[in-house]
Amino acid sequence: MDRRAFIRWAGAAGLAVMLPREGRAQDEAIDHFFVFVHAGGGWDPTMLCDPKGRRTEEDEDPVNTYFVDDIGEAGNLRYAPIGDNAAFFNKHFGKTLCINGVDTQTNNHDSGTRHTWSGKLAEGYPALAALIAGVQSRSKPMAFISNGGYDQTGGLVAPTRTGNIDAVNRIAWPNAIDARRPDGELYQSEATLARIQAAQERRRGWLSQRFALPKAQATQDALFAARVGKNEVRRLAEFLPGEFARESLKRQAQVCCAAFRANIAKTANLVLGGFDTHGNHDASHSGRMTELLQGIDFLWDEAERQGIADKLTVVVGSDFGRTPSYNSGGGKDHWAITSVMLMGKGVPGNRVIGGTDERVRPWTVDPASLSRSDSGVRIEPGHVHHALRRLAGIDGDAATQQLFPLLEVSPLPLLG
Amino acid sequence: MTDTFVASGHNLKAIIPLVVHSAYYRARSAETLTEDEASVLAPLGTARLLTPEELSSKLHATLGRPWKARVNDRDQLTHSSEFLFFYGGIDSDQVTERITEPNGMMANIGLRMALDMACLVTAEDFNRALPDRLLFPLVEASYRPEDDNGFAVPLAEDAIRANIRYLHQRLLGEVLTPGHPEEDATFELFLQTWRELFAGLRNDQISTSLPGRCRHTRDFWSDDELPDDERLNNDPEGTLRAWQAVVSYLLADWRFTHHQ
Structure with missing residues (x-):
């Protein structure tokens, strides 16, 4: 069985296979961070960066209830006149690229989320966040921070979840009885703790001989590899803010920016749910969109505060889009066509690529100029992933090309 | 067959x-x-990291209580505001996939669990009558491996070694024969830790009092405070803290945190 077949077979069997890779030194400074923000449930781009609206109150089947004349503009970007959109786009349009009319080819939550974040509709591919972290920063103790969403790793890197961040001090200082005072009373003296760890290291050889099946070996190796990076977690505690935001997305942003600042993480998945608005769409969706944009705005402010904003790329997406019509409950159902927003380092901002017609059907674009062309190609998540892999510098990674190729679509010059 | x-x-x-x-x-x-x-x-065997819920159940089964200082506190492993997500748990809503490969944070949680649980249960168990003990049925807190002059106390050492074998079986499912290298290694950990503590106690550099969290002052399940004369606050011989080190070592072991 060759390596590729083995990996695929293991993946199909639900096994996590830690691929042997050359990890970079733990203290190597990371110069490019990625945050992937998932709007869970399927957002409505016509309430964000692909606005449609209605011309009169008499429109029988409007895409939106706001009026066309109220659609806003910030630079070259157009935005729906709802919530905090105006404030957000007027502040961030210069660093924002909107890709509209992206065809996820599904209206199923799982497969849509998978397609958006792995670039592949079929199962088995890692989230791009995991792929980048696994290729470039696997040795970092929190290389890939995941708050949920699509965080399959393909065995490339262990994800780190962050729950209640008040607990981080207790994690960073496990031997301190009161973690708010790391220099206070300890469970065991430093000498005894070192003795315990030496005994663990000695016992590893015996365990390895006694439990020699590959699965047992892999879990032992993973545990001991994790222990190597455990003290790096203290750097996270060092850079966490004194007070945490109340909103979930903002808290996630605070943790990932602190981890970036501490040089212990490369990528992060941030998640905000509640976009699956099959009923009472406008009111519910508008609230979630506002929270989403406030969270992303906060993320950029926090990145500035931590001094890593110029090294940060943010990608915002969702499972899919929502129907051009309202259902009988005032809701909107699933629609395969969506948008993706890219911001920050390496992203040509103040630009819109692709689009949709008045019923949210996707344009096709010329593969060279990216202008609308009836004989062009339909933009898919795979195109976005080609561009992001290139931006991250992993497009030339041989193992990635071999194990997780994006063969269904050819690259488009989305980022120049 | x-x-x-x-x-x-x-x-x-x-x-x-x-x-x-x-x-x-x-x-x-x-x-x-x-x-x-x-x-x-590759698929053979069942080795995998225990989920937070499984690890919590295992603590309860082997130590007689879950990971929390008092009965009405939040469970450290299974409550979403504690370590549930850090330790790879799910909420079946936004987080639906378990983490199966430990990371640096999970390694630290495993270590804190081992140190804290050993702190919480050691004095508690020594404060039970011998037949009711879950962890130390073969020794007393007064059993020192060496006397004041540094000479081995064979009967005490035999009992300590027997209890070490008992702990390996109770916590790790390992049946060790007397003199097994793993018994020797765990005894060495106990001995060296005790020597450090005993020397500190004799020089008054280490207090005879246990840290507040490690004392047994309250019945865990009823949450009732114990009468003063039933409390266990002190460790004048250093043996309780040496046993804490042993229990921490075993609770942090791959065999405790993983299913084999």
Whole structure:
């Protein structure tokens, strides 16, 4: 069985296979961070960066209830006149690229989320966040921070979840009885703790001989590899803010920016749910969109505060889009066509690529100029992933090309 | 197995339990494998990291209580505001996939669990009557491995070693024969830790009082405070803290935190 077949077979069997890779030194400074923000449930781009609206109150089947004349503009970007959109786009349009009319080819939550974040509709591919972290920063103790969403790793890197961040001090200082005072009373003296760890290291050889099946070996190796990076977690505690935001997305942003600042993480998945608005769409969706944009705005402010904003790329997406019509409950159902927003380092901002017609059907674009062309190609998540892999510098990674190729679509010059 | 099968009149019900319990089916180890063999055998065995819920249940089963200082506190492993997500748990809403490969944070949580649980249960268990003890049924807190002059106390050492074997079996499922290298290693950890503590106690550099969190002052399940004369606050011989080190070592072990 060759390596590729083995990996695929293991993946199909639900096994996590830690691929042997050359990890970079733990203290190597990371110069490019990625945050992937998932709007869970399927957002409505016509309430964000692909606005449609209605011309009169008499429109029988409007895409939106706001009026066309109220659609806003910030630079070259157009935005729906709802919530905090105006404030957000007027502040961030210069660093924002909107890709509209992206065809996820599904209206199923799982497969849509998978397609958006792995670039592949079929199962088995890692989230791009995991792929980048696994290729470039696997040795970092929190290389890939995941708050949920699509965080399959393909065995490339262990994800780190962050729950209640008040607990981080207790994690960073496990031997301190009161973690708010790391220099206070300890469970065991430093000498005894070192003795315990030496005994663990000695016992590893015996365990390895006694439990020699590959699965047992892999879990032992993973545990001991994790222990190597455990003290790096203290750097996270060092850079966490004194007070945490109340909103979930903002808290996630605070943790990932602190981890970036501490040089212990490369990528992060941030998640905000509640976009699956099959009923009472406008009111519910508008609230979630506002929270989403406030969270992303906060993320950029926090990145500035931590001094890593110029090294940060943010990608915002969702499972899919929502129907051009309202259902009988005032809701909107699933629609395969969506948008993706890219911001920050390496992203040509103040630009819109692709689009949709008045019923949210996707344009096709010329593969060279990216202008609308009836004989062009339909933009898919795979195109976005080609561009992001290139931006991250992993497009030339041989193992990635071999194990997780994006063969269904050819690259488009989305980022120049 | 064959004989049983034939004797049962070729009844499959008779042989299935024997197959499932056989060493071959429940493969735990193998000789050195080639890369190809390792690939083929990759699915064999059941080794995996315990989920937060499983680890919590295991603590309850082996130590008699979950990971929390008082009965009405939040469970450290299974509550979403504590370590649930950090330790790879799910909420079946936004987080639906478990983390199966430990990271640096999870390693630290495992270590804190081991240190804190050992702190919480050691004095508590020594404060029980001998027949009721879960962890230390073969020793007393007064059993020191060496006397004041540094000479071994053979009877005490025998009891300490017997209790170490007991702990290996209770916490790790390992049946060690007397003199087994793993018994020796754990005893060495106990001995060196005790020597450090005892020297500190004699020089008044270490307090005889246990840290507040490690004292037994309250019945865990009823949450009632114990009468003063039933509390265990002190460790004048250093043995309780040496046993804490041993219990921490075993609770942080791969065999405790993983299913084999």
